[in-house]
Amino acid sequence: xxxxxxxxxxxxxxxxxxxxxxxxxxxxxxxxxxxxxxxxxxxxxxxxxxxxxxxxxxxxxxxxxxxxxxxxxxxxxxxxxxxxxxxxxxxxxxxxxxxxxxxxxxxxxxxxxxxxxxxxxxxxxxxxxxxxxxxxxxxxxxxxxxxxxxxxxxxxxxxxxxxxxxxxxxxxxxxxxxxxxxxxxxxxxxxxxxxxxxxxxxxxxxxxxxxxxxxxxxxxxxxxxxxxxxxxxxxxxxxxxxxxxxxxxx
Amino acid sequence: xxxxxxxxxxxxxxxxxxxxxxxxxxxxxxxxxxxxxxxxxxxxxxxxxxxxxxxxxxxxxxxxxxxxxxxxxxxxxxxxxxxxxxxxxxxxxxxxxxxxxxxxxxxxxxxxxxxxxxxxxxxxxxxxxxxxxxxxxxxxxxxxxxxxxxxxxxxxxxxxxxxxxxxxxxxxxxxxxxxxxxxxxxxxxxxxxxxxxxxxxxxxxxxxxxxxxxxxxxxxxxxxxxxxxxx
Numbered sequence: 001x002x003x004x005x006x007x008x009x010x011x012x013x014x015x016x017x018x019x020x021x022x023x024x025x026x027x028x029x030x031x032x033x034x035x036x037x038x039x040x041x042x043x044x045x046x047x048x049x050x051x052x053x054x055x056x057x058x059x060x061x062x063x064x065x066x067x068x069x070x071x072x073x074x075x076x077x078x079x080x081x082x083x084x085x086x087x088x089x090x091x092x093x094x095x096x097x098x099x100x101x102x103x104x105x106x107x108x109x110x111x112x113x114x115x116x117x118x119x120x121x122x123x124x125x126x127x128x129x130x131x132x133x134x135x136x137x138x139x140x141x142x143x144x145x146x147x148x149x150x151x152x153x154x155x156x157x158x159x160x161x162x163x164x165x166x167x168x169x170x171x172x173x174x175x176x177x178x179x180x181x182x183x184x185x186x187x188x189x190x191x192x193x194x195x196x197x198x199x200x201x202x203x204x205x206x207x208x209x210x211x212x213x214x215x216x217x218x219x220x221x222x223x224x225x226x227x228x229x230x231x232x233x234x235x236x237x238x239x240x241x242x243x244x245x246x247x248x249x250x
Numbered sequence: 251x252x253x254x255x256x257x258x259x260x261x262x263x264x265x266x267x268x269x270x271x272x273x274x275x276x277x278x279x280x281x282x283x284x285x286x287x288x289x290x291x292x293x294x295x296x297x298x299x300x301x302x303x304x305x306x307x308x309x310x311x312x313x314x315x316x317x318x319x320x321x322x323x324x325x326x327x328x329x330x331x332x333x334x335x336x337x338x339x340x341x342x343x344x345x346x347x348x349x350x351x352x353x354x355x356x357x358x359x360x361x362x363x364x365x366x367x368x369x370x371x372x373x374x375x376x377x378x379x380x381x382x383x384x385x386x387x388x389x390x391x392x393x394x395x396x397x398x399x400x401x402x403x404x405x406x407x408x409x410x411x412x413x414x415x416x417x418x419x420x421x422x423x424x425x426x427x428x429x430x431x432x433x434x435x436x437x438x439x440x441x442x443x444x445x446x447x448x449x450x451x452x453x454x455x456x457x458x459x460x461x462x463x464x465x466x467x468x469x470x471x472x473x474x475x476x477x478x479x480x481x
Contacts, residue, residue, distance in 0.1 A: 131293035138331075138357045138409075139441040170385050170411045174443065184383070190358040 004095040004153070006037035006113045007084075009077055012101060013044040013054055021101040024250050029099075033109040037097075040085055042076065052085045058164070061172040069171060071178040074098070074147060075164050078157035090154055100148035102232040102246055106225045111204075112151050120152035122182065123231070124192070124199020127211040127218060133189050140176050145183045145197070148231045149205055159196070160186060205229045208245070223249070253295070254284055258302040265307055265337055269344050275370050276340055283336075283366035294359055301334045305471035309405055310337040313430055314345055316463050316479060317401070322428060324400035325349045328392075330384050330416070331406040334360060336367040338403070339377055350396040353379040354389055385411045388419040398425030407433035408442045412455035431456055432477045449476040 008029050012022050026039050039050055046053045055076050062072060076082075077098060082090055097112045099105075115121055123146035136142035163185065164171055175181035187195035202213055206227050211218035223230065232246045254262075262280065266273050287298055300306075317324070327342055329335055332353035342348040351371070355361055361379040371377035382389065393399060407413060413431060433452045437445040446452045449464040456478075463479035 134357070134359055135293045135297065138355075138360070141440070167386060170415055173411050174385065184356075185386070 004093050005091050006035055007094055007096050008037050008039045009096055009098045010101055011042040013073055017101045025101055028105045032105045035110045035113055050085050061168045069175045074178055078161040080155040080158045092154055094154040096152055098150040104230040104249055107228045117153045119198045120156050121200055122197045123149050123205050126202050126213045127207055129214045140180050143180045143183045144189055145179050145187055147179050148233055207231045255299045258299050261302050261304045261307050279369040286366050291359055291363055305469035307337050308469050309475055310341055314341045320462055326397045326399050328352045328399045328402045330354050330404040334364045334367055339368050343371055343376055351377050354382055354384050355379055356383050385415050390420045390422045393424050399427040400425055402427045403430040405432040407431050408445050414457045428481055430479050432475055434473055434475050436473050449478045452476050453478040
């Protein structure tokens, strides 16, 4: 039997989040995952054996003043030749669950490792009005995807990695965010079942600051513990402004 | 009742004044387009209004007027990111006797709506909208269907990566097309990701070496626009 090797990944760079976020995420995963897994953190300050140094090959394309495509470091995880903290390649039967640092896990993460592997999974922000998504598509606004949680098996996101590398200059110039890039090139809001990426179903993941499902359940700042994960990222908020709220709920 | 802004009404009236022939059938298509939009694409109403202004008409008339002054008579035209192409397609077909127009767009709803405004041209097989991102995928293969592009028009250069990228992707274009490019220095809009200082920079971005026209125009909206025509 070719059992999948489960890996939970997170990424931390710069000073937006302190180490307590990584430790807390690891703690949450250990308390909420009933299947074996390894926890890894991509970081610019590797110190522990479960830390993986973040590569820098895409840094030259990032223009800090423009601020576009700022979360590009997540793309390194999509490489098929990803090296783990032991300095070895991940086995071919590896499955990955990526989590942003600012999430609250409500339920067993086994659910994500049990999902079918036909396509990679990503957060479909069901709190977005699909009409607004389509209306603003060409303006690169109102992105329906959120890369705070992604599930894939080894090699499955290689086309995304290759596309970013092959078109880096245009991607970094054009895409205001990684989520927007993924929504434009790997998802189709007009045919949501046909994209390269598929969205987690309604009822799995919601947003603390944006709601759950448009327009039936849009109450903000409400815990929904029957869901799997709550996201705290908020593009309209200043950096660090949500620290106190998530820390109170940890 | 169909809700059309006064600005769009004025622009529409002016536009039909410019069409030399076929005004009535085209006007009926437009009427139906507004009705259908209200019914099926209500969320696009504001962008249709934004595409149907006096300034939009001025900028598209500028294209056809300068092409005519230069005595350029294209048969196959590619419009890059042409939006609804409600003004430019009829002007090119009716005023300049173009045979076929491609509109390369990324928005599926825009494609459907553009077919409503240009219904008769679609039915006459003179107009087709193709969904693609011109900065990532080449378009030269489309030449197999209706012939080589004589002119490629992009009146939205401020919304995208410099045009040199498009040219790199399409080195296999067969007809050595003339480029008609417009942009602006108006940077107050989030989606104006590539403003330029003037027509010289616009030409430079596209690596045009044979400049046939270069100019600046202040539109009815107050926006300064630049246009270059060349190879």
